[in-house]
Amino acid sequence: MTEILVQSGIEGAVPSAAGRVVDHPAWPVLKDAVEDIRPWQSADGSIDFEADGAPAKGIAELAVDRVISAVEEISPLLPHDAAYHRALVADLRRWAETGFQVPDFLDSLLAFQPAAHREDGLQHLVVFPMYTQNGNPDRNLEAVVLRMVWPDWLADLERTRYDNPLFCGITFEDFTAGYDTNSAVLFPETIAVREAPERFSWGGIFCDREAARFRRVTEAAVDLLGLELPDDIREMVGDQDRCQQAFVLWDMVHDRTHSHGDLPFDPFMIKQRQPFWMYGLEELRCDLTAFKEAVKLEAEGVPQARDVQYAVLFDRMFRFPVTGDRVKNYDGLGGQLLFAYLHKHDVVRWTDNRLRIDWERAPQVTNQLCGEIEDLYRAGIDRPKLVHWFAAYDLVSSYLAPHPGSRWAKGPDALDTSLPPRKLVDEVLPDEFPLSMFYEALSKKLKHVIASTKGITATSGAEKAAA
Structure with missing residues (x-):
């Protein structure tokens, strides 16, 4: 543990001796070529040359040639990605040679192995046809230059x-336009391939975007709500490096928790056809597990x-409930539940138009909610699926008021329980647990701030703050 105490920052990440990829003259060429290709693509990533505005096939081929040439020029800067870049060039050529049909970049996906070289500050040039989660839903070609965050203290915690x-x-x-959005992840599940691999071997989360977004929204919420912060937490919110450190630790523990504990399930839970409060509880369980571990650490x-503890509290309570629309917003639901639980247990109070937090009791009571969700999961092992869903509904509705028109709120007698459980998901209202009056008011005041975080990075956030 001494080693962890000595190592305390992400700022140790430095450009490689070969120089920054984005300073190479081939990077803007590559980026421009990708931006030329993106508008030509259909939602599935193919190019329909009969569509309005489509280029001649030869023009598309020349654009891909520019991408290939740029990748080959940049690749010597990144010897750890040499095999990936060779496979990428082959996949790009095959896409063009087969008439720009639905792209298949499985070979280059399998060759890209960033988790095998987790070295702090290591750069990667990534080009794939993909959708960007919470960003662009279409599988457009994207290019992104990224840098690994893997300081010694984090590596030691992961190892031990x-x-x-x-x-x-x-x-x-x-990055290209698909990341000039709210997307803060790079996941292999989003990439266009002919078939899904047996297992995925990496997953990336952009802690700089998460930290910059967190800081802007938290600063605005604290000001609006008149919340008095302890000095060390105020300093943390004002420090991009500290927030990045908090988020990379939070993300690592959160991501791990999906496959640990009772009833773990796939983070891409939407495939499992469950009511959205189940997704909300799972995401909240993973966040509160990170919180609980942070209390120990x-x-x-x-x-x-x-810092992790207050990043979890503030992001969950201030940003999550009022971000996005109200159609089965499971992250929003988790934030509402956390706030309501802390409010019911007198940890947060909203009086005289000011928010007050009992900083001493916050860790204990937050861990208590984590325990209630863990108890729900543990008991769920012995329940049929539908019974478990109702038990989860009861937990959520103990703290959040359901929509008055909800059939689920009326209990099993209001539903046709002879149907398969997945059919009963259709009876869930788009906004089963509407915003409270507190959050309705906060949403109106924070809406423009949240909108301003689209495409934010550590650099762009600092530039806007200075302006």
Whole structure:
């Protein structure tokens, strides 16, 4: 643990001796070529040359040639990605040679193995046809230059306590339009391939975007709500590097938790056809597990641990409930539940138009909610699926008021339980647990701030703050 205490920052990440990829003259050429190709593509990534505005096939081929040439020029800067870049060039050529049909980049996906080289500051040039989660739903060609975040203190925690060999903490260097959005992840599941691999071998989360977004929204919410912060937490919110450290630790433990504990399930839970409060509870369980572990790590003297706790609390309570639309918004639901639980247990109070937090009791009561969700999961092992869903509904509705028109709120007698459970998901209202009056008011005041975080990075956030 001494090693962890000595190592305390992400700022140790430095450009490689070969120089920054984004400073190479081929990078803007590559980026421009990708931006030329993207508008020509259909939702599935193919190019329909009969569509309005489509280029001649030869024009598309020349654009792909520009991408290939740029990748080959940049690749010597990144010898650790040489095999991936060779496969990428082959996939790009095959896509063009087969008439720009639905792209298949499985070979290059399998060759890209960033988790095998988790070295702090290591750069990667990534080009794939993909959708960007919480960003662009279409499988357009995207290019992104990123840098690995893997300081010694984090590597030691992963090796000794939170084994997560697939997790990659990353930051942006530059990107094409699909990432000029709210997307803060790079996941292999989003890439266009002919068939899904047997297993995925990495997953990346951009801690710089998460930190910059968190800081802007939290600063606005604290000001609006008149919340008085302890000095160390105020300093953390004002410090991009500290927030990045908090988020990369939070993300690593959160990501790991999906496959640990009772009833673990796939993070891409939407495929499992469950009511959205089940997704909300799972995401909240993973966040509160990270919170619980951070409480332990703080007691052991890990510098980033206290910051993780307040990053979880503030992001969950201030940003999540009022971000996105109200159609089965499971992240929003988890934030509402956390706030309501802390409010019911008198940890947060909204009086005289000011928010007050009992900082001493916050860790204990937040861990208590984590325990209630864990108890729900543990008991769920012995329940049929539908019974488990109702038990989860009861937990949520103990703290959040359901929509008055909800059939689920009326209990099993209001539903046709002879149907398969997945059919009963259709009876869930788009906004089963509407915003409280507190959050309705907060949403109106924070809406423009949240909108302003689209495409934010550590650099862009600092530039806007200075302006």
